[in-house]
Amino acid sequence: xxxxxxLLQILWTGAVTASSYVLLTVAFSLTQKVTGLWNFAxxxxxxxxxxxMYFLLNDLGQPLFAALPVxxxxxxxxxxxxxxxxxxxxxxxxSGNLTFFIFTLILAxxxxxxxxxxFGTEPQTLFPSILSPVHIVGGIAIGxxxxxxxxxxxxxxxxxxxxxxxxxxxxxxxxxxxxxxxxELYGISARRAYCVxxxxxxxxITLAMYLFGARSGITPNSSMELILTAVIGTLLGxxxxxxxxxxxxxxxxxxxxxxVLVIGSRWQNLLIYGFLxxxxxVFPRGIHLPRRRLRLHAAQPG
Amino acid sequence: xxxxxxxxxxxxxGAGVGLAGAFAGRAAAQGKEPLKLGITEPLTGSEAGYGADxxxxxxxxxxxxxxxxxxxxxxxxxxxxxxxxxxQLGINAANRLATIDKIPMFITAxxxxxxxxxxxxxxxxxxxxxVGANAPDIAKLGDYVYTLFPLAEVDVTALAKYTYDKLxxxxxxxxxxxxxxxxxxxxxxxxxxxxAGGQIVLxxxxxxKATEFSGMLxxxxxxxxxxxxVHGLLVDTPLIIAQMRQLGMTQRVSSYSxxxxxxxxxxxxxxAEGFIVTSLAPGVDDNKNLPGFLERWNNEVKRxxxxxxxxxxxxxxxxxxxxxxxxxxxxxxxPTGDTLRDALLAIRExxxxxxxxxxxxxxxxxxxxxxxTVENGKFVPMAxxxx
Numbered sequence: 265x266x267x268x269x270x271l272l273q274i275l276w277t278g279a280v281t282a283s284s285y286v287l288l289t290v291a292f293s294l295t296q297k298v299t300g301l302w303n304f305a306x307x308x309x310x311x312x313x314x315x316x317m318y319f320l321l322n323d324l325g326q327p328l329f330a331a332l333p334v335x336x337x338x339x340x341x342x343x344x345x346x347x348x349x350x351x352x353x354x355x356x357x358x359s360g361n362l363t364f365f366i367f368t369l370i371l372a373x374x375x376x377x378x379x380x381x382x383f384g385t386e387p388q389t390l391f392p393s394i395l396s397p398v399h400i401v402g403g404i405a406i407g408x409x410x411x412x413x414x415x416x417x418x419x420x421x422x423x424x425x426x427x428x429x430x431x432x433x434x435x436x437x438x439x440x441x442x443x444x445x446x447x448e449l450y451g452i453s454a455r456r457a458y459c460v461x462x463x464x465x466x467x468x469i470t471l472a473m474y475l476f477g478a479r480s481g482i483t484p485n486s487s488m489e490l491i492l493t494a495v496i497g498t499l500l501g502x503x504x505x506x507x508x509x510x511x512x513x514x515x516x517x518x519x520x521x522x523x524v525l526v527i528g529s530r531w532q533n534l535l536i537y538g539f540l541x542x543x544x545x546v547f548p549r550g551i552h553l554p555r556r557r558l559r560l561h562a563a564q565p566g
Numbered sequence: 567x568x569x570x571x572x573x574x575x576x577x578x579x580g581a582g583v584g585l586a587g588a589f590a591g592r593a594a595a596q597g598k599e600p601l602k603l604g605i606t607e608p609l610t611g612s613e614a615g616y617g618a619d620x621x622x623x624x625x626x627x628x629x630x631x632x633x634x635x636x637x638x639x640x641x642x643x644x645x646x647x648x649x650x651x652x653x654q655l656g657i658n659a660a661n662r663l664a665t666i667d668k669i670p671m672f673i674t675a676x677x678x679x680x681x682x683x684x685x686x687x688x689x690x691x692x693x694x695x696x697v698g699a700n701a702p703d704i705a706k707l708g709d710y711v712y713t714l715f716p717l718a719e720v721d722v723t724a725l726a727k728y729t730y731d732k733l734x735x736x737x738x739x740x741x742x743x744x745x746x747x748x749x750x751x752x753x754x755x756x757x758x759x760x761x762a763g764g765q766i767v768l769x770x771x772x773x774x775k776a777t778e779f780s781g782m783l784x785x786x787x788x789x790x791x792x793x794x795x796v797h798g799l800l801v802d803t804p805l806i807i808a809q810m811r812q813l814g815m816t817q818r819v820s821s822y823s824x825x826x827x828x829x830x831x832x833x834x835x836x837x838a839e840g841f842i843v844t845s846l847a848p849g850v851d852d853n854k855n856l857p858g859f860l861e862r863w864n865n866e867v868k869r870x871x872x873x874x875x876x877x878x879x880x881x882x883x884x885x886x887x888x889x890x891x892x893x894x895x896x897x898x899x900x901p902t903g904d905t906l907r908d909a910l911l912a913i914r915e916x917x918x919x920x921x922x923x924x925x926x927x928x929x930x931x932x933x934x935x936x937x938x939t940v941e942n943g944k945f946v947p948m949a950x951x952x953x
Contacts, residue, residue, distance in 0.1 A: 270784050273813070277780035385610040385650075387801045392832045394808045405814045479808075480777040481801050483612060489775065524781030529772040530744040532781070 278521030289497030308375030343462030387481025604672025882918030
């Protein structure tokens with residue numbers, strides 16, 4: 265089992281599997297950074313995104329290029345509606361953190377319940393077939409869907425990074441994340457920033473649900489398990505460090521994949537809860553990598 | 567409509583339940599107090615695809631009983647409760663049927679659920695009839711728990727022997743879901759295959775919630791089996807086969823009767839070719855009533871059934887329950903868990919229209935095992951193994 269081909273294959277399939285988790289974690293972490301909230305309602309957004317795509321593809325026979333943006337728009341609309349008619353109202357009332365937590369959790373359960381009534385509880389995949397053509401490259405099996413998944417994930421993360429760095433709205437998000445009241449003094453609308461965040465999160469979630477639903481059966485309840493992965497990634501990556509959250513999800517998925525070499529497959533999911541426990545107790549502010557020396561030297565005077 | 571009636575008549579004639587002679591029509595079955603039969607199946611949740619279809623088949627059977635006059639004039643009424651295939655919900659359902667609805671007999675399924683409900687059945691002295699669950703230790707659950715479905719010792723043993731003897735496989739990998747459905751059956755496969763002279767090169771359980779199996783499959787690839795047996799459920803089995811093929815693994819795969827599902831063929835396409843499943847019920851070539859039943863099913867449900875062999879047992883199980891009620895009533899006894907159990911053991915031999923002869927041998931049922939394989943995108947008969 266120490267065959268390098270096997271190790272590389274695990275690396276590749278682990279990374280591909282992680283792609284949807286990375287996107288979900290980045291969406292959750294970005295929302296946490298900008299709004300300061302643990303928005304569990306994103307589990308509902310996941311359900312809306314998946315079942316909108318499922319309905320458009322399978323019941324209405326629409327092509328993917330139409331289903332994907334419509335699902336993202338619906339998911340975005342639900343996220344923005346939650347902001348405007350839910351979270352904003354709670355903010356105006358100066359509600360405590362527990363109220364926000366309970367509200368988002370109940371909203372997620374409500375959406376899941378409605379989706380259950382509409383679509384039932386049988387696991388559904390986005391497409392009738394869960395297979396894609398495979399190519400063997402240097403002994404490693406690489407599926408066409410794998411390349412698609414990695415490409416979409418990297419593309420989405422690069423686009424998000426560019427948006428945050430180069431656009432006004434991106435800069436406003438960071439300003440609101442740092443200090444919402446100060447940002448408003450400078451004329452930046454925190455409410456708008458929250459809505460833009462909800463829209464971005466919806467796009468990332470829709471892409472993640474596309475990647476996940478193309479390969480695995482999903483039920484309305486699946487999203488509650490998926491959001492747990494996003495929470496763990498956010499905790500391990502460190503609150504407020506969006507891309508580190510995504511990286512933490514990737515590392516977690518790889519550790520899970522490699523763990524099968526030393527422990528039985530049935531223990532793999534236990535690792536997730538073990539990491540969550542360790543993260544909360546030992547790394548409450550996330551795992552911080554050592555800073556690079558070069559930067560420290562550069563910061564020193566003459 | 568004519569076809570439907572003919573099919574029903576054929577089914578009931580095949581059943582030999584002797585109900586038709588008692589009363590002429592449905593009106594007669596509506597005059598007396600209904601006899602209730604509890605049903606606990608997953609109607610929601612990941613196993614609902616099977617459970618809902620089983621209930622549909624049981625409702626068809628109950629309707630057929632009632633259309634023929636019921637049971638000595640009593641209509642048969644099904645009281646259906648959803649378990650989501652969850653042991654806890656199964657316990658709640660059994661408690662409700664026994665203590666609130668006061669129903670002396672219920673039909674149930676899914677090994678974990680059957681086991682969880684057993685203490686309730688034994689405590690409340692109601693007859694629990696397992697139809698579809700196959701964990702070997704279901705035979706040891708107590709005086710009020712019986713199976714109308716052959717346990718894994720029948721089909722898994724036959725499959726493992728066939729794999730060694732007829733297919734010539736010598737190195738098998740066994741992967742199984744880490745719950746009551748998988749654990750004991752996988753051990754049985756292992757013991758049988760090794761007993762025949764084969765080698766189990768990988769024996770690995772996976773988490774019931776897992777969706778990613780690549781690590782486990784790479785371990786399997788390194789072990790280099792010439793046969794793979796998957797003992798899982800509706801959700802995970804196609805995922806495992808798909809991920810095997812994606813990793814370039816071409817070994818032939820077998821499973822048990824849960825793999826006999828048209829949805830699996832759609833999900834896997836050509837990757838399902840050669841897949842072997844067991845069936846404990848005769849197919850259309852071996853049972854003259856089945857084509858009529860399938861035609862009726864297609865007319866009413868408008869799609870192929872999920873888990874056809876199980877469905878056949880579920881249909882017949884309602885007729886068996888009706889026969890137990892009739893036996894007790896004919897003896898002027900009160901239908902209780904005790905009298906119905908005594909009836910089951912006294913009658914012992916049942917001839918179901920969709921499953922043929924079923925002999926209840928204590929807590930075991932013996933039936934022939936049918937093996938099917940996927941050829942050109944369809945399940946086709948492969949072998950019949952007499953027990």
